[in-house]
Amino acid sequence: MKKNNINYFKKNYLNFLNCKINYKVKKIRCEICGSSKNHKIIDYISWGAKRYGYMPIVSCDICGFVFQNFRFSKHFYENFYSKYYREKIFKNLSPSKNFLSDQKERGLKLFKFLKKENFIKKKGKMLDVGCSTGLFLKPFLNQGWECFGNDPDKNYIEYGIKKYNLPIKFEQAENMSLKKKSLDLIIIMGSLEHCFNPNIVMKKCSQAAKVGGLLVLEARGNPQSKSKNYFNHNHHRYFSENSQELMMIKHGFIPLLTTSYPITGPTRKGGIYTIGIKKNKKINLKKIINSGKKESLGTVIYKYKYFDKIYKDNS
Ligand SMILES: [Zn+2]
Structure with a gap:
């Protein structure tokens, strides 16, 4: 399987969640302006404590909105929040x-x-x-x-x-x-x-x-x-x-x-x-x-570059 594509993401992420159901994944359009034009700003992100996985984050070319580009079907997220979210991420089933x-x-x-x-x-x-x-x-x-x-x-x-x-x-x-x-x-x-x-x-x-x-x-x-x-x-x-x-x-x-x-x-x-x-x-x-109520790609990229510069590696 080709590294860093949508199927690579799907296989790895469902594995990580220990999920056996073959949910569909697709690239989505900007959830604010509807544009399909965007640029990736980071692709390996946190999947939990000290664990990173491939899940590209993009910035919309038109309005600057930042979002996960790959998305599962609705049914996946229903299961995700009622089941995997607590079990996998927090491991606590009742509030502290x-x-x-x-x-x-x-x-x-x-x-x-x-x-x-x-x-x-x-x-x-x-x-x-x-x-x-x-x-x-x-x-x-x-x-x-x-x-x-x-x-x-x-x-x-x-x-x-x-x-x-x-x-x-x-x-x-x-x-x-x-x-x-x-x-x-x-x-x-x-x-x-x-x-x-x-x-x-x-x-x-x-x-x-x-x-x-x-x-x-x-x-x-x-x-x-x-x-x-x-x-x-x-x-x-x-x-x-x-x-x-x-x-x-x-x-x-x-x-x-x-x-x-x-x-x-x-x-x-x-x-x-x-x-x-x-x-x-x-x-x-x-x-x-x-009329200008947007953020350019440069604005978005330098925002995160700034925080990468001021925070230490283990933060
Ligand atoms: Zn947009």
């Missing part, structure tokens, strides 16, 4: 104390920030997409908000229901069924990087948001390590401030604030947040990108 207190604390910090900055003025209805154990919802519930959440990680959802009686359910975000124009607030804290199809998820969120409703996106943002460790198999895409805003704009939200200020506290170093508001008008994304 630290994880739980971190989620609680982050939820509270987000609530306080939105309140303090007047993004939310009165209670309403909210959704947490990719909610994990659902503890982000707790401070909102305590203040009388009507909340619900979903996650494809079955163990964590069951934990949140059993232990905290939270209004969450085991579900892939792509399969959500939401009432149109019903939500005042939607939060997607780092989950858009993991889901199978962010456009289906964002479209559903956009339709479910009230005009004037808020969307909060969080992404990993700037690397805290060398790029071969930053890029890893379970993050299917890598948002920058610009591409996170583009994803929002594409789906009808106008960004109000994008920042790496630690809105949810100090435990997510490098993270970037965008808070946007749902508008009721058609947007011409291509025009916006062409």
Whole structure:
């Protein structure tokens, strides 16, 4: 088998996951602008602790979005997150104390920030997409908000229901069924990087948001390590401030604030947040990108070169 092609990737990666099913893999187009033109920025990335494998990451020639170029079918990711993700990657089937207190604390910090900055003025209805154990919802519930959440990680959802009686359910975000124009607030804290199809998820969120409703996106943002460790198999895409805003704009939200200020506290170093508001008008994304809201290949390459230079080899 030829080294460094799509079949080479598939064989090695399914082997690594100990997966016997022969899932289909294909090259995908840019998930923001739809272009098939891109350049590879790295090909051997982290598959777990000190293990690296062939999985090319590309930058879109048109808008600069950074993503994994090879993608399996939807069914693969359903299995990946309900089975392999915990077993293979974390080896822990229930959440640790630290994880739980971190989620609680982050939820509270987000609530306080939105309140303090007047993004939310009165209670309403909210959704947490990719909610994990659902503890982000707790401070909102305590203040009388009507909340619900979903996650494809079955163990964590069951934990949140059993232990905290939270209004969450085991579900892939792509399969959500939401009432149109019903939500005042939607939060997607780092989950858009993991889901199978962010456009289906964002479209559903956009339709479910009230005009004037808020969307909060969080992404990993700037690397805290060398790029071969930053890029890893379970993050299917890598948002920058610009591409996170583009994803929002594409789906009808106008960004109000994008920042790496630690809105949810100090435990997510490098993270970037965008808070946007749902508008009721058609947007011409291509025009916006062409007018300059994009990152060139050089900009993307030198971003990661910079972090490779400042971080030590073992980081
Ligand atoms: Zn693009």
